[in-house]
Amino acid sequence: MRLYSMPSSGNSYKVRLLLSLLGRDCPTFDVEYETTALDTAKAEGRLPFGKAPVLELDDGRLLPESNAILNWLGEGTDFVPADPFTRAEMLSWMFWEQNQHEGVVAVRAALLYYPQRRHLATPERLAELLDRGHALLQVMEDRLAAQDWLVGDKASVADICLYGYTCTAGTRGGFDMSRFPAINAWLDRIAALPGYKALDA
Structure with a gap:
């Protein structure tokens, strides 16, 4: 493999x-x-x-x-819930990540991070993505203010999925992460998982 x-x-x-x-x-x-x-x-x-x-x-x-x-x-690990409904919830967060979150949070970061894309980073485009991104991050904040993980009582692949771009939303995307204490605590919980490696590891 x-x-x-x-x-x-x-x-x-x-x-x-x-x-x-x-x-x-x-x-x-x-x-x-x-x-x-x-x-x-x-x-x-x-x-x-x-x-x-x-x-x-x-x-x-x-x-x-x-x-x-x-x-x-x-599949077959603790990262995929055994309960059918919780597993479906996990998938719903993963679909939302690609359909909503990634297309805003990741796109704004890409416009700022990759030199080849900076000509597309107009003030109007960046401002629009900033507002939309903050609203999407608030969806996560509301969920994580009520529970430690996105679904169930332990980390699932939904958490790993959303972590991929949320962990750099502030540093690369310029989002104001001070607005989201529950997300920041969740980021710390993922970073504390055994075997964790950072993006640049």
Whole structure:
């Protein structure tokens, strides 16, 4: 098994993080944004949707999309709840992350972080994303003010999924994280999990 991973990407990071939390060794091939390695992986057909992350299984099958990989890796572990409703709740947060959170929080960070995208970072666009991002983070804040984890009574792949871009929402995205004490406490709880590794580890 091996992972095609974009080192700077929160989507790739969440897969690397879960692998680390599970204590699973997995060779990682870096395919950073706008690099020859990324072009080569695409040309070789290793990235079915044209982007990382992609998990290549031992039998050669390719599994793209970060949240699908999280769900596959988490199957049969404590990171996927046994209760059907709690598991469905977990998936709902993961769908929300890709449909809402990632398209705002991650996009604002990308506009500020990647030099190739800064020409798109107009004041109007950044202001819009800031307002929308704060509203989305408030959804998480409200949930985490009432319970330690997004679903159930322990960390699940929903938490790992949302951690990927929330952990850099302040430093890369410029969001005011002082507004969200429950999120900050949750970030600390994830960082305290055995096997935790930071984005740049």
